[in-house]
């Protein structure tokens with residue numbers, strides 16, 4: 001197996017690109033894919049400050065690594081979900097990465113902000129853990145960006161994540177979720193930061209290879225609540241499809257973004273208000289985060 005660029009010995013084969021790369025040329029390919037994502041979706045300008053949401057996993061730390069390498073001004077944001085040893089270890093990985101690279105890291109605790117950690121929120125709401133967790137993460141990321149005057153939040157979602165989310169939305173024809181599925185969501189209100197996913201062109205296997213080759217120390221274990229989540233089942237199905245038809249995930253996601261997504265964009269804009277309590281954006285009067293915090297307070 002020879003490297004497509006230099007003809008040297010390849011370390012990684014990318015079947016969907018019908019190519020193989022040696023280590024230096026793979027790292028170059030990886031960075032170019034991130035740069036292409038940023039350029040194509042005008043995610044941020046060279047001089048903009050970027051808040052990188054990091055979980056301690058390979059994807060978000062690989063993303064942070066590329067942005068630092070490319071000379072962007074970044075601040076990391078670690079949300080401490082309070083999920084047993086998983087949170088303790090993943091926080092340590094993020095702190096270690098930030099210290100080693102000399103970059104700032106903000107740490108926000110869900111238990112302090114909501115009133116209880118994710119496992120307790122799950123019991124209080126009697127809903128799947130990812131529901132209260134996801135809601136809290138979106139809210140706290142946006143609030144941290146606003147508080148620090150950072151216009152854009154970048155997350156480490158990769159091609160596999162995005163294809164699996166799309167698959168789930170299409171299976172249930174969640175037509176309100178489809179227009180929101182995009183590598184870059186603009187700010188539609190003065191209190192909403194832009195949200196971008198610069199790894200959407202790269203597969204999970206590719207981010208793992210990048211993290212390995214760059215010797216990034218990341219948490220290998222997944223969140224214990226990820227097991228049994230339907231998104232994992234969707235990922236497995238798509239990976240089986242990818243095995244027999246390389247490029248299937250790519251074509252599914254990219255085809256949607258180019259051909260189908262525009263058809264789902266809503267004609268009329270949603271009216272956004274400010275939450276009467278916390279001032280963050282909501283479609284109602286009291287935002288979902290404040291309602292969740294109330295529920296936690298009542299039942300704990």
Ligand code: Q46
Nearest residue numbers: 129130133134223225226
């Ligand atoms: S949403 Fe669910 Fe994740 Fe939160 S509870 Fe764990 S698996 S961390 S990406």
Ligand code: ZN
Nearest residue numbers: 275278287290
């Ligand atoms: Zn609120």
